[in-house]
Amino acid sequence: MQRVVIVGAGPAGVRAAETLVAAGVVPVVIDEAPRAGGQIYRQPPADAGFARSKRTLYGMEAGKADAVHSTMAKMLPKLNYRPDTLVWGCGAGQLDTFHAGRQRTVPYSHLLIATGATDRILPFPGWTLPGVYTLGAAQIALKAQGCSIGRRVVFAGTGPLLYLVAYQYAKAGAQVEAVLDTNPFSRQFAATPRLLRQPSTFAKGLYYVGWLAARGVRIERGVTLVCATGDKAVQAMTYRDGDREFTIPCDAIGFGYGLRSETQLADLAGCRFRFDxxxxxxxxxxDTAGRTSVPGVYLAGDGAGIAGADAAELAGCRAALAMLEDLGHRTANAQAHAMKLDRQLTSIAKFRIGLEQAFAPPLDCASHWPDDMTVCRCEEIDAGTLRRCIRGGEASEINRLKALTRVGMGRCQGRMCGAAAAELLSAEMGKPIAEVGRLRGQAPIKPVPLSIALMAEMDEAPDHLAAIPEHARDE
Structure with missing residues (x-):
């Protein structure tokens, strides 16, 4: 029996669903959010209690956001849409989901994973203070809750999202105290030839920077983030520029170093990985069409590699075409459409090289982290604990470090601390980051009630365990 399931209703998931529906396929679309759009085109809840126009919410991307939202709205009678539903596990041919307090298994014959990305977190002293947010969280507050993370906000880190979120906050009326970019202008200027491959996108980036500068927002480049300070909540951000330190009073900080693909579901599905x-x-x-090493499992969007919303829409269409081909559906002009999508995605990939050149994360930061700085906030593991384990010869691989220290075992399952732990391990071992391994995904990949996880384990338990009386199973 053919059963097509899409996980994620952002740009990639919506365009994939559109392509499938046009071919007469009725997919199941599972979305963790209450409304379609993903992170980039996130919609406020239907009962948000506030009204903001798409132009206000999405700026120059309002037209694209509206197109994605409208497409999904028109398709609702033609697909099985399941919003507010968390996919927390994946086995052979089935997904484990959680919605409205209930566990439900969703079988599939063909699965498209379009789970998007999360912030890349490289911590600094004070990053766990109340009032310090990731850039992605700052965006969610603005788009979904209609509020600012603070009155006087500092945005720090690097990446295109840094300037976009600062612009969105300033545009919304927040007082943006500063934008602190850890990359120097010289690096960004050197990347210009590659960035010009997408002139409209490049122009938008220049506009955001120019708009902020014209309104007196302090923009500092090539800096090092020293610490966030405060008693019960953040009160200031200190950074270093050359040999001098500067402190900026603030009541909120938004920070991040670009994005990282959400890959845990693909891991549970059995997909083979490579270091990129x-x-x-x-x-x-x-492959270029989105097929993974597991037959019947496909990838599209930032969950397959960071490329942005435009690429996600194209990749969603491309993966859906591959799925239709594998299902035996023949659509008119499918080959020509696929070739056009491949060319567009190749062009964006070349532009992406320029972005990574312009906004590379600070690769030497781990060696400067103080021992008492928290790396894993879920399990309260500091840098010193990790260093002692590594220097004692007990761990030279990330999963061994996880087993011995519990780094990455908490609620975030390594989303917040995984990159930092790997960078620290790489620095301590003197090895390239590719040689320290990757954190393996474990179900549940996101928090669920304990009762749900136990029920799932009991469903998989051998017959002899199921026969034991419930009151005696812990003895």
């Missing part, structure tokens, strides 16, 4: 130097991360292997 451009993304500085382990990614599931896939």
């Amino acid at each position: 130097p451009l993304n500085r991360a382990w990614l599931p292997e896939r």
Whole structure:
């Protein structure tokens, strides 16, 4: 029996669903959010209690956001849409989901994973203070809750998202105290030839920077983030520029170093991984059409490698065409459409090289982290604990470090601390980041009630365990 399932209703998932529906396929679309759009085109809840126009929410991307939202709205009668549903596990041919307090298994014959990305977190002293947010969280507050993370906000780190979020906050009326970019202008200027491959996108980036500068927002480049300070909440951000330190009073900080692909579901699905130097991360292997090493499993969007919303829409269409081909559906002009999508995606990939050149994360930061700085906030593991384990010869691989220290075992399952732990291990061992391994995904990949996880384990338990009386199973 053919059963097509899409996980994620961002740009990639929506365009994939559109392509499938046009061919007469009725997919199941599972979305963790209450409304379609993903992170980049996130919609406020239907009962948000506030009204903001798409132009206000998405700026120059309002037209694209509206197109994605409208496409999904028109398709709703033609697909099985399941919003507010968390996919927390994946086995052979089935997904484990959680919705409205209930566990439900969703079988599939063909699965498209379009789970997007999360912030790349490289911590600094004070990053766990109340008032310090990731750039992605700052965006969610603005788009979904209609509020600012603070009155006087500092944005720090690097990447295109840094300037976009600062622009969105300033545009919304927040007082942006500063934008602190850890990359020097010289690096960004050197990347210009590659960035000009997408002139409209490049122009938008220049506009955001120019708009902020014209309104007196302090923009500092080539700096080092020293620490966030405060008593009960953040009160200031200190950074270093050359040999001098500067402190900026603030009541909120948004920070991040670009994005990291959400790959844990692909891991549970059994996909083979490879290290990608451009993304500085382990990614599931896939061909140009989105097929993975597991027959019937496909990838599209930032969950397959960071490329942005435009590429996600194209990749969603491309993966859906591959899926239709594998399902035996023949659509008119499918080959010509696929070739056009491949050319567009290749062009964006070349532009992406320029972005990574312009906004590379600070690769030497781990060696400067103080021992008492928290790396894993879920399990309260500091840098000193990790260093002692590594220097004692007990761990030279990331999963061994996880087993001995519990780094990456908490609620975030390594989303917040995984990159930092790998960078620290790489620095301590003197090995390239590709040689320290990758954190393996474990179900549940996101927090669920304990009762749900136990029920799932009991469903998989051998017959002799199921026969034991419930009151005696812990004895």
